[in-house]
Amino acid sequence: MFRPLPFFIGLRYTRAKRRNHFISFISLISMLGLTLGVLVMILVLSVMNGFDRELRTRILGMVxxxxxxxxxxxxxxxxxxxxxxxxxxxxxxxxxxxxxxxxxxxxxxxxxxxxxxxxxxxxxxxxxxxxxxxxxxxxxxxxxxxxxxxxxxxxxxxxxxxxxxxxxxxxxxxxxxxxxxxxxxxxxxxxxxxxxxxxxxxxxxxxxxxxxxxxxxxxxxxxxxxxxxxxxxxxxxxxxxxxxxxxxxxxxxxxxSHGNLFAAIRMEKTMIGLLLLLIVAVAAFNIISTLVMVVTDKKADIAILRTLGASPGTIMGIFMVQGSVIGVVGTLVGGILGVLAALNVSALVAGLEKLLGMQFLSSDVYFISYLPSQLIWSDVVLICSAALGMSFLATLYPAWRASRTEPAEALRYD
Incomplete structure (x- = not known):
């Protein structure tokens, strides 16, 4: 089956066991960071959507x-x-x-x-x-x-x-x-x-x-x-x-009478979403450090490929594929776990309250007595798209640096 050369080599680099285990560890941390960031964003925004729904259906259904x-x-x-x-x-x-x-x-x-x-x-x-x-x-x-x-x-x-x-x-x-x-x-x-x-x-x-x-x-x-x-x-x-x-x-x-409560929830959802997006951004930009170290580790391979006729665009594509795979896997796993967590968080918190014998949200303090959650698929798509977009942007600079590698300079001491 025909596969483009950058895609083929990029996947090989992603699956291969590197001599430098520290680089593999950093790649794993970047992937886990993306997974955690996407999971938390989906979960928290679903809870905020749940509070928004309860305000509409319960509070505003009574007043x-x-x-x-x-x-x-x-x-x-x-x-x-x-x-x-x-x-x-x-x-x-x-x-x-x-x-x-x-x-x-x-x-x-x-x-x-x-x-x-x-x-x-x-x-x-x-x-x-x-x-x-x-x-x-x-x-x-x-x-x-x-x-x-x-x-x-x-x-x-x-x-x-x-x-x-x-x-x-x-x-x-x-x-x-x-x-x-x-x-x-x-x-x-x-x-x-x-x-x-x-x-x-x-x-x-x-x-x-x-x-x-x-x-x-x-x-x-x-x-x-x-x-x-x-x-x-x-x-x-x-x-x-x-x-x-x-x-x-x-x-x-x-x-x-209740407009300030609704406005506060909407504002909190926006601000919390922006703050949690920073977690995804930090994880995504960890890909930069990962790829920079990979480029340094693979200078000899890059020089050989250039000598065999690979163009700078091909070299750039190889490392963009490698970084994008980290972003896609991290985002996909985080999205799946986030959806599962959002769909079950109310039952999990209720079970935890029953196990511990205490109530986290009391009606004496909060306007509802349980943790609501409403999964909105447009939020999931937006979060995953933002994570994938930042992951892709994070690959551009290291891939560009790799494409600028001079074969003679890279092989001088090998």
């Missing part, structure tokens, strides 16, 4: 993409929701009332944001119904003062469905006995778990009960929450929605 709030309580929220849903970017809409306060139980206190919802409407704009550990949203009935809490809140107070919690509003009631905070007892109807910080800071009640606590007539709402087809269009769409309404309304969107 509103956008809300249209009234300066006064909204009388007819159904007409408003129907008008909002006419916008092509709006998937669905549901009313809400939000209250801030504290939950107490047996001396324990925890701050909480209470969201008053209509269960059948909330299912269309939130993923909370998919993450109920105990009970359902339908268990919330108007007038029964039931509450659905997150798993962290339930564990903090040691309560389960059927137990009682006290909600303390940041208002004072003046009575003949003095000034007292406003309190209301709620019965736990369900527990949800999304594996995020919302498990310890959010509680849900029926909108009718929330209206009573706000001292509004039944049926009035604070605003309407909308779910968008493209959540990244939230600032633009929310402004368009408000502009199309005739009443006194204002808009808010998720970029104000």
């Amino acid at each position: 509103p993409h956008a809300t249209i709030n009234g300066y006064q309580p909204i009388e007819d929220w159904r007409s408003l929701a129907s008008k909002l849903e006419e916008h092509p970017q709006v998937e669905s809409a549901a009313p809400f009332i939000q209250l801030q306060g504290m939950l107490t139980h047996d001396g324990g206190v925890a701050p909480v944001l209470v969201s008053g919802i209509i269960p059948e409407a909330e299912q269309r704009v939130s993923i909370i119904g998919e993450h109920m550990e105990e009970g359902t949203l339908e268990d919330l009935a108007d007038g029964e003062f039931g509450i659905v809490i997150g798993e962290l809140t339930a564990n903090r107070f040691g309560v389960r469905p059927g137990d009682k919690l006290t909600f303390v509003l940041p208002e004072a009631s003046v009575t003949p006995a003095g000034v007292f905070p406003r309190l209301k007892r709620f019965e736990v109807k369900g527990i949800f778990k999304v594996g995020a910080e919302l498990d310890g800071s959010l509680a849900i009640i029926h909108a009718g009960d929330a209206a009573r606590l706000s001292r509004w007539p039944s049926g009035q709402m604070e605003g309407v929450r909308v779910k968008l087809h493209d959540l990244f269009q939230a600032p633009t769409v929310s402004w368009e929605l408000v502009s199309g309404l005739s009443g006194d309304y204002y808009a808010q969107d998720w970029t104000r």
